[in-house]
Amino acid sequence: MTKASSAVVVGAGIAGLATALRLRARGYEVDVYDPASHPGGKLGVWTSKGYRFDTGPSLFTLPQLVDQTLEESGCNPRDYIRYHRHDSACTYFWEDGTELIASGELDEFCKAAAEKLGSTTERIKEYFSEAQRMYDTTKGVFLEKSLHRWQTYLSKDVLKAIPSLPTLGLFSTLHERNLSFFGQENPKLVQLFDRFATYNGSSPYLTPGIMQMICHLEHNIGTYYPEGGMHAIPQALYRAGKDKGVRFHLGTAVQRILVNGNTAEGVELVDGSVRKADVVVSNVDVRTSYRKLLTDLKTPKNVERQKPSSSAIIFYWGVGKKYPKLDLHNIFFSDDYREEFDCVFEKKQLHHDPTIYINITSRVDPKDAPEGKDNWFVMVNAPADSGQDWEELVKKERGFILSKLSRMLGEDIEQWIETEDVLTPPLIERRTSSQGGALYGSSSNERMAAFFRHANFHSSISNLFFCGGSVHPGGGIPLCLQSASITANLL
Ligand SMILES: Cc1cc2nc3c(=O)[nH]c(=O)nc-3n(C[C@H](O)[C@H](O)[C@H](O)COP(=O)(O)OP(=O)(O)OC[C@H]3O[C@@H](n4cnc5c(N)ncnc54)[C@H](O)[C@@H]3O)c2cc1C
Incomplete structure (x- = not known):
């Protein structure tokens, strides 16, 4: 770049913040707009009578993605956020009085789960190894790159993953997979592993078996807690952004993304003023982006047909x-x-x-x-509402x-x-514009859901991009951070 190019990011959700920071590191002049008075979108806070609550996400996995975002933007992560691994992943209760403290240590968890819920320590370990294999095989393909660029399909990650396709659980549901692994005689174990479907807002009876990989993140990699609560995550990116010169305009909504032919020219704000930019990135739920901000464009069929999480x-x-x-x-x-x-x-x-x-x-x-x-x-x-x-x-x-x-x-x-x-779902929608108050954008209740999710770029407007939970690679803090990385790399 000779003269600094300019970028507008519409929305200061976790993905919008991370994208802004990454674009700034690439030399862009970056302006971020959001109608909310705080950064972070769904990661809000409520306090009352001496109690503090994180209003949105509560589970923090893959904290290294936050560190990576900060590091790759020239910041020392420890100047902005500190977090600790939590010993216990979760405590489970059943109506018949069964209780299980699920240790964050894999060996301990497998032993306790076998004792309390059935099957054997070895079999449960095998399940986790399988989950890890799925994660390692697919993360380079599904999570770290755009699925909508032909170059992705020529990468060595894809070529390596192809022979494993039939064993990745794409042809059964998560529940069927868990049932065949642990058998009818261990229903509590099956239920425990079925639960991971909810981590992306899906049903274990519909989502494909490949979602088995999610438990690997919680038990093999671990769950973390940021000092100051979940809200400390967007605060860290916001502070880093400010230190690096990103201009935030909180309390200011974008009314329209301005498009002329095949070019996005900038945005019009609610007061009617216009901010021109070389690049526009929408962090707003993709369906809302098309329906409210890109009214001159046709909403793609995939976006229309996808069901909310x-x-x-x-x-x-x-x-x-x-x-x-x-x-x-x-x-x-x-x-x-x-x-x-x-x-x-x-x-x-x-x-x-x-x-x-x-x-x-x-x-x-x-x-x-x-x-x-x-x-x-x-x-x-x-x-969803x-x-x-x-x-x-x-x-x-x-x-x-x-x-x-x-x-x-x-x-x-x-x-x-x-x-x-x-x-409630309508309140989530009112506060963050996510369609129907969906937590994770669209559901993964179909085998090919990953391919139907909207790309991180517009197919014909070369300087219009999308990031966040409703586009590739999906919802949840880790995937939103990945979407910011993919989007910034596309530029
Ligand atoms: C209750 C709840 C629990 C959850 N639990 C977890 C969890 O435990 N772990 C986890 O990883 N994930 C969890 N999630 C999901 C996670 O919160 C989301 O996937 C993620 O935060 C979405 O981030 P995003 O960047 O897509 O943007 P969002 O957070 O959806 O933010 C979008 C932003 O766009 C702004 N915006 C909207 N319209 C405009 C406009 N016209 N102009 C400018 N800006 C606009 C909004 O104000 C908002 O700030 C949970 C979500 C909820 C609601």
């Missing part, structure tokens, strides 16, 4: 008591997992016996709750959750709730 109902409860058996991540399983997913994905309703995830960050950082108390982030799977009566559904579901937890923890929980807020 699951959404969630989250209660933020300040709980005036500590339950010693609870840890940072806790799961209370449904007794009928298949019916629960049917309910969410087919009937598009909430289930009366939901699997409940409780995240309690005050177990790691005591400052997040008053002494002797805990901050509960209580989440159940929900369908398609016009359901959420007020009624939330009221009913709150009752189901309270009675299940009270039953499983042995006392009335409601009496301890000191402060409360709730997040």
Whole structure:
């Protein structure tokens, strides 16, 4: 570049922040716009009565991708973020009283899981080796490069992966794969590994078996907690961006991406002013990008036909008591997992016996709750919004959750709730523009979902790009960071 080229990034979600930082490192003058008053999109914060809650993501895997983003932008990661590996990946509870503390150490986990849930230590280890093989074989193809450029298919990663294709679980569902691995006689083990489908907002009864690789990230690579909470992740990228000269315009929405023929010329802001740019990157949900910001362009068929990932109902409860058996991540399983997913994905309703995830960050950082108390982030799977009566559904579901937890923890929980807020799919959509409040963009409930996801670039507008959870390679913090890397490399 002779004269510095200019780039506009629309949206300061995790992928928008990472893309801005990477473009700045490549010499671009970068402006980022977002209507929200804070950076980070879905990674928000709520505080009340001495309790602090991360409102969005709670599980942090592959922290090295945050470090990589900072390092490749010329920053020392440790000047911006510190994180620690958490000893226990999750504590699991079943209605019949079975409990499992899932150690973050693989050997320990396999031994305890075999003792409590059946099968053998060796068989469970074999399952993880298989998951690792899948991850190692495919990450260079599916996660680190654009799937929509022919050059990708000539890379050595692809050529290496081709012979393994029939063994990558593409032709069975995750549940079928888990069932054939552990057998009907070990339903709790099958359920535990089925759960990893929810890490990208899918159903284990529909998503392909290749999703087995997700458990490798949690147990082989580990789960981490950033000092200061999940919100510290976007804050780190935001601060680094500011230090490197990225210009952030929070509280400023983009109204339109300006396109002239085959060129994106910049953006029009809500006040009608125009910001010209050589490159435009949209971090806004791709369907919303086409419907609201690129109204002169046709929404691609793939984008129209893709189904949203699951959404969630989250209660933020300040709980005036500590339950010693609870840890940072806790799961209370449904007794009928298949019916629960049917309910969410087919009937598009909430289930009366939901699997409940409780995240309690005050177990790691005591400052997040008053002494002797805990901050509960209580989440159940929900369908994306398609016009359901959420007020009624939330009221009913709150009752189901309270009675299940009270039953499983042995006392009335409601009496301890000191402060409360709730997040619903329509609220997620209102706050971040994600279609229907989907957590992870589109679902991976189809075998070829990865190929249907929108590319990180526009097929005919050469300087228009896309990053974030609704485009390649998908949702969740690690994949969003990968999408920023792929997008920046495409430029
Ligand atoms: C409740 C919840 C729990 C989750 N749990 C996890 C988890 O445990 N682990 C994990 O890895 N992932 C989790 N996820 C998913 C993860 O949060 C997302 O995949 C990721 O944060 C999406 O980031 P993104 O960059 O695509 O942008 P988003 O966070 O969706 O942000 C998009 C940004 O675009 C902005 N925007 C919208 N319209 C405009 C406009 N017109 N002009 C300018 N800007 C605009 C929005 O304000 C927003 O800031 C969870 C999500 C939610 C909601």
